[in-house]
Amino acid sequence: MKTVMKAFVASMLLWGISAAMPASAQTYQIDPVHSSLVFRVKHMDTAYVYGMFTSMKGTVVVDEANPARSSINIEVDANSVYTHNEQRDNHLRGPDFFNTRQFPTITFKSTQVRRINANTVQVRGDLTIRGVTRPITASVTLTGKGKNPQGKDIIGFETRFTIRRSEFGIRYGLPGLGNEVQVTLSIEAAR
Amino acid sequence: MSFLAQQIFWGAVLPAVITAALLVLLWRAWRREGVPSHGGTPIALALGYLFAHWRVVGVPMGFPPVDSNDWLFVTAALLAIWGIIEHFLASKPAQRDVGRLMLAATMSYLALRPLMGNVWQGASGALWIASLAAGWWFWWSLQARLADAQPGFLLPLILSMVAGGGGFILLWSNSSSLSQMSGAVAAVAGVLVPLSLWRRNGVVGAGGVAFLAGMLGFIWIEAIAFVPVPVWRVAAMALASLSPLLMLTPPLRHRSVWIAAALCVVVTAAVLIAVMVPTYRAYMASAGAYGY
Numbered sequence: 311m312k313t314v315m316k317a318f319v320a321s322m323l324l325w326g327i328s329a330a331m332p333a334s335a336q337t338y339q340i341d342p343v344h345s346s347l348v349f350r351v352k353h354m355d356t357a358y359v360y361g362m363f364t365s366m367k368g369t370v371v372v373d374e375a376n377p378a379r380s381s382i383n384i385e386v387d388a389n390s391v392y393t394h395n396e397q398r399d400n401h402l403r404g405p406d407f408f409n410t411r412q413f414p415t416i417t418f419k420s421t422q423v424r425r426i427n428a429n430t431v432q433v434r435g436d437l438t439i440r441g442v443t444r445p446i447t448a449s450v451t452l453t454g455k456g457k458n459p460q461g462k463d464i465i466g467f468e469t470r471f472t473i474r475r476s477e478f479g480i481r482y483g484l485p486g487l488g489n490e491v492q493v494t495l496s497i498e499a500a501r
Numbered sequence: 502m503s504f505l506a507q508q509i510f511w512g513a514v515l516p517a518v519i520t521a522a523l524l525v526l527l528w529r530a531w532r533r534e535g536v537p538s539h540g541g542t543p544i545a546l547a548l549g550y551l552f553a554h555w556r557v558v559g560v561p562m563g564f565p566p567v568d569s570n571d572w573l574f575v576t577a578a579l580l581a582i583w584g585i586i587e588h589f590l591a592s593k594p595a596q597r598d599v600g601r602l603m604l605a606a607t608m609s610y611l612a613l614r615p616l617m618g619n620v621w622q623g624a625s626g627a628l629w630i631a632s633l634a635a636g637w638w639f640w641w642s643l644q645a646r647l648a649d650a651q652p653g654f655l656l657p658l659i660l661s662m663v664a665g666g667g668g669f670i671l672l673w674s675n676s677s678s679l680s681q682m683s684g685a686v687a688a689v690a691g692v693l694v695p696l697s698l699w700r701r702n703g704v705v706g707a708g709g710v711a712f713l714a715g716m717l718g719f720i721w722i723e724a725i726a727f728v729p730v731p732v733w734r735v736a737a738m739a740l741a742s743l744s745p746l747l748m749l750t751p752p753l754r755h756r757s758v759w760i761a762a763a764l765c766v767v768v769t770a771a772v773l774i775a776v777m778v779p780t781y782r783a784y785m786a787s788a789g790a791y792g793y
Contacts, residue, residue, distance in 0.1 A: 354504065397675070397784070397791045404675045405569055405727045412569055412615045412727060441567040479568050481559040482678050486504040 334375040338465055338499030340368045340384065341458075346496045347386060351475075352488035361402070363416070365390035370499045372465060377425040382433065384497075386416040406482040413440045421445070433469070439478040446471060453496070462500040470494045511556035512681045513688040520549030520689040524696060539706030543584020546689045546712045550577050553685035558678050565611070569727045570678055572612040573719065579604070580715045587645070588708035597645060597707070601715075602638050608719060609634035613726050620726075633725060637718040640739045644714035647745050648707060654697035655745050655762050657705050659769050660713050661690035663742040666773035667717070670738065673777075673784035674730045679720055686716050717742075734776050741772035 342365055350358040365387035373379040388410045391402045403410045420435035429452040437446045453466040472492045476484060502510065527541025554560075554574050561571035583604055590597050609630050617626030648656055664687035672680035690713050693705050721738065724730040744765040747753055753761040 395791045397787050400675045400787075401677070401791075405723070406676060406678045409569060409727060411620050411729065414619060442562065476559070479559075479562050479571075482557075486507075 335371055335373040335379055336463075336501060338370045338372065338463075338501045340366060340370065341464070341498045341500050342366050344498035346494070348494045348496075349491050351491045354486055355488070359393065361391060361393035363387065363390045364392050370465070370467070370497065377423050377431055380420075380423040380431070382418070382420045382423075382435070382497075384418045384495075388414055388416050407480055409440055418446075437473070437478075439473075439475075440480060442478045444473075444477055446473065458500055460500075464498055464500045466496070466498045468494070468496045508557065508681065512553045513684050515556075516549040516553040516685050517688040517692050519552050520545045521692045521696070523548055524692065528700075539709060540585065540588050542693070542706050542709035543581050543588070543712040546693075546709060547577050547581030547584070549689040549692070550682075550685050550716065553688070554682060557681045557685070567615075569612055569615075569723050572608070573682055573716075573723065576608050576612075576719050577712075577716060579608070580712045583715065584708035584712040586708075587711040588706055591649075591707045594645070594649070597711075598642055601641055601645070601711075604715070605634045605638040605641065605718070606631075609637065609722060612719075612723065616726055629726070633722040636739075637722050640742075641711075641714045641718050643743060644710055645707065647743075648705060648710035651745050651748055652705065653758075654694050655748070655765060656710060657690045657693035657697060657713070658762075659742055659745055659765060660710075660717065661687045661694065662766070662769050663738055663773065664690060664713075664717055666741070666770075666777060667721070667738045669777055670734055670773075670780050671720075671724055671728070671730065673780045674724070674728055674734070676724060676728045676730070679724050679728065683717070683720050686713060686720070689713075734780060737772060737776040741769045741776075744768040744772075 345366060347363045347366060348360060349362070350360045353359045363386045366384055368382065368384035371379070371381045388408045389403055391399055391408065393399055393402065402408055405412075408416075417438045418435055420433050422434040424432045424434075426432055426449065431450050431452075432447060433450050434445060434447045436443050438444075448469045448471040450467050450469040453468050455463075455465050458464045470492065472490050474489050475481075475491050476489050523545035524542065527545055528539075551574065554577065558570050558573075561568070561574050564575075566572050566575060583600065586600065587597050590600070613630045613633065614626075617630070620626075621629050644656070644660075664683050668680045668683035668687060671683055693709060697705060721730075721735045725732055725735055747765055747768065748761050753764065
């Protein structure tokens with residue numbers, strides 16, 4: 311009888327705690343297999359060269375009732391840079407660009423989320439590349455919601471923004487290799 | 502002007518001109534005070550190098566620097582001061598050795614410590630840093646001894662060759678910025694060769710070699726740590742720079758300076774080519790159509 315009472319009290323406490331939490335805040339884990347981080351930079355002021363990072367992780371907290379409580383944290387493995395040329399990838403990993411032995415990750419941590427319309431939010435946050443942190447602002451669009459083949463809830467976002475690499479200490483090759491880097495980030499996250 | 506021509510102009514030609522002009526100016530200014538002319542050599546070399554660094558890589562974004570390339574800039578500025586100190590301590594080799602050891606240990610620790618726990622786990626990080634600092638200091642001190650024994654044009658010529666050849670080795674090892682910084686050292690060292698032939702009383706001096714060898718050694722330990730360039734390639738470059746030791750051997754000691762110097766140049770070139778050829782082949786094998 312004593313054990314049954316303890317279980318009852320514990321379950322009531324758990325119910326009370328969960329009821330106190332914001333019901334609409336949902337935490338998703340980024341699915342690296344179905345997420346993409348693509349960038350482009352101009353070569354010799356002529357053509358755009360595209361590259362991507364193939365490995366990332368992080369969390370997305372979505373609060374639809376109160377978007378200001380939403381957040382996103384992303385950690386990208388800088389060594390996973392891929393541009394379809396092994397030598398260029400090795401060059402990008404070196405001290406001329408990402409210096410991955412010293413700075414193995416690229417991170418983004420949101421500081422503010424503001425709703426623009428039903429499917430779009432404006433996200434402000436700190437982007438850290440090569441040990442240098444700069445604030446950036448990007449418009450993020452909800453691209454869809456559903457369930458994956460494993461039955462988990464999934465949600466998708468996409469954003470596109472431009473940074474100046476020199477502001478992050480990546481100054482090598484200017485101006486032959488463009489300063490402006492357009493970044494496209496597409497995230498699928500599951501919970 | 503093409504991209505490559507711009508890089509050569511800003512990273513080598515103009516730094517060499519700046520160093521040459523400053524050498525002549527400082528040489529005249531310092532001579533009026535009764536101080537030997539080569540007292541200003543490290544300042545002239547450092548300013549030429551710093552100009553190249555500013556144009557090619559940019560100035561540090563803050564202090565203390567967080568980036569390995571930015572430490573090169575700081576080290577060059579420190580070596581300008583250290584070069585002047587070595588100049589005034591020219592007759593005190595033990596004090597110069599101790600000072601170099603402290604500088605090599607401090608700069609190695611500051612620049613390489615971000616790799617501890619990141620690339621080098623546990624005690625291996627301390628071991629790597631201590632080994633690289635010790636190697637840098639040992640080679641740097643050997644160069645100082647050579648400068649004392651061979652005060653003429655040969656040492657800057659050999660250092661210029663090694664820095665230039667080393668620049669290609671670094672380029673083909675995936676580091677253009679370190680390659681160009683090595684090229685900048687080659688350019689400013691190269692300026693000393695004709696000036697040493699012109700002024701035979703020793704334009705280079707203890708301070709000049711303190712800067713050149715200190716800078717080159719620091720570029721090499723950064724190349725090993727951050728690129729990473731295989732240790733054997735850097736060891737071979739360091740070995741190539743020791744050819745002036747041949748001048749001190751009995752068979753060459755009494756030979757004509759020109760014949761002995763020519764032999765040193767040939768030996769240095771042969772060692773450099775022996776490293777450059779396999780490095781270039783390995784680079785081309787994986788480069789595909791990538792040409793920066």
